[in-house]
Amino acid sequence: MSAQSETMIEETPAQLLAHVSKEAFRGGMARLAGAVNIVTTDGASGRAGFTASAVCSVTDSPPTLLVCINRASSAAPAFLENDVLCVNTVGPDHQDLAMLFGGKTPMASRFEQADWAAGKTGAPVLDGAVVSFDCTVSQRTVVGTHEVIFAEVVGVVENDQASASAYWGRKFHELKN
Secondary structure (H helix, E strand, O other): OOOOOOOOOOOOHHHHOOOOOHHHHHHHHOOOOEEOEEEEEOOOOOOEEEEEOOEEEEEEOOEEEEEEEEOOOOOHHHHHHOOEEEEEEOOHHHHHHHHHHOOOOOHHHHHOOOOEEEOOOOOEEEOOOOEEEEEEEEEEEEEOOEEEEEEEEEEEEEOOOOOEEEEEOOEEEEEOO
């Protein structure tokens, strides 16, 4: 070999391993239980909402949630422009509403099916939700097909009387207090 040796580029473990298929990932995610949430917004870009299980706590200093929305969804334009949102965690009493917000129903019709109040931010807060987190958007980032929204919590409304729902195995399951 000459004095000039060839530079070897090593592949990282992530580069050596292929991703699982979309079907395998979705099948696995069906086995990961998640809270059922109706996420809402209102502002200059309109009132919108969608059902999500892709919501989680990030930190309590400052109190922050993470919400994921498919950028191709009918609700996405409002969420990509408005700087407020409310995460309304729901239970069995709102199962039909969660299905409605998760489907192709026009936005105005979704909101006509329940009672709403405006939170401190102006985002719609669902009457009777298990808990509602009124938030301002602090950061957004794109990952694949989704927008990941980081939202700082400025108000919380709790309902100690409501049972929650978890989505698991592609079905709703009641969680009693």
